[in-house]
Amino acid sequence: MLVPFILLILCFAAWGAAANLTDVLVGVFRGIFDMTNFQSSLVQFAYYGAYFLLALPAAFITSRYGYKVGVLTGLGLAAVGGVLFVPASKALVYGFFLLALFTLAAGLSILETSANPFVIALGSEETATQRLNLAQAFNPVGANVGVLMGAILILPGLTSEASKTIMSPDELLQSQEADLSLVLNPYLGIAAVLVIIWLLIAFRKIPILEQPKGDAVPVGNVATRLWHNRHYRYGVVAQFFNVAAQTCTWTFTILYAQDVVGISEKNSGWFLQASLIVFLIARFVMVWLLGIFRPTKLLLIMAVFGVACCLIAMFSLNIVGLIAVVAISAALSLMFPTIYGVALSGLGEDAKFGAAGLVMAILGGALLPMVHALVMDVGSPALGYVVPGVCLAFVAAYALFDLRTSRDPKPSATSAVVQ
Secondary structure (H helix, E strand, O other): OHHHHHHHHHHHHHHHHHHHHHHHHHHHHHHOOOOOHHHOHHHHHHHHHHHHHHHHHHHOOOHHHHHHHHHHHHHHHHHHHHHHHHHOOOOOOOHHHHHHHHHHHHHOOOOOHHHHHHOOOOOOOOHHHHHHHHHHHHHHHHHHHHHHHHHHHHHOOOOHHHHOOOOOHHHHHHHHHHHHHHHHHHHHHHHHHHHHHHHHHHOOOOHHHOOOOOOOOOOOOOOOHOOOOHHHHHHHHHHEEEEHHHHHHHHHHHHHHHHHHOOHHHHHHHHHHHHHHHHHHHHHHHHOOOOOOOOHHHHHHHHHHHHHHHHHHHHHHHHHHHHHHHHHEEEEEEEEHHHHHHHHHHHHHHHHHHHHHHHHHHHHHHHHHHHHHHHHOOOOOOOHHHHHHHHHHHHHHHHHHHHOOOOOOOOOHHHHHHO
16 A cells, blocks of 8 residues: 555645645735735635535545545646636636635545545554654645745745835736736646646556445434544544644734734745744654654643743744744644544544544634634734634643543444445
């Protein structure tokens, strides 16, 4: 299973690049279209809203046709979303960009719903969380590429606010067209990479993935079993708040650097880049630590650390606060795959639809950034970090719950998922 695992790693890296390039776009669109923080946060609403809406259809695809079809469907739809940035940049309409992002994210939702449970199924359940952390470690590799593209290809070329004040209406329109064209090229590059990965997977013989899975499991029965599983049910809630905390932190890192610390627009993107480098390094460190500590014990420690960083960001309105914002990424590095693995542990065949529920929890990344933005608009950019702080407190509560409770023995997720 080494080759399928490597191909899945490429998928993790690709959607990491797409997701974190989106974080850059919030500040970009705010400047180009002259919007409030709340209006620009609709970028994340479109992106993560698509994740929520497409996760359950993805579960039906994988249940009926297998993981390979699910992965290929996701890659293909995401590539179409990347290409849609071409007409969006020509139309100069904010809504068209949101549509392109929605399509891209819809494909990535199907891709992620298919890929994550398959990684869990590649070996023993005892090492599933550690294995998923390893695969997910390549997600921030792609994320760093995405933010680097934003920092190098988009942010330095944007028209400055000072220049706009002395422009005529025609010149403003030309500058808007030029700025939006900068957004186009990175997404076309991502679309090209997705097509290459699609071809590599499509022409690779992977017997256990190519077999149809038969009729879909009755959804009502699965939903009932999942609802009565407290570790899964609370895991979905914890994932909702984890993704919300991650999205809030990264979405507004650049704006925190600019509005609180006074970093220039040209240099502010590098602090988001630093956040993702911290996230990347910490993810590999966490993979090693998971071989020593119980996953939820480590999860509790990092969640508490993240809450402390948010408090520092709220009250230290200087470079110390900005460093704390960057440091939140160390806490976030462990959370998604750990919550995912813990929540799916022992679900057996139900893991296929259970995976959809955990991907749907990404809706937190659509809703809470708008709350964060409203707090910024009403209060201050620093005060906004109360939102990810509260979210991380919920993650800590889930870790504490898992540490203090035990599970009933269930069929192995590995034996049931791999057919």
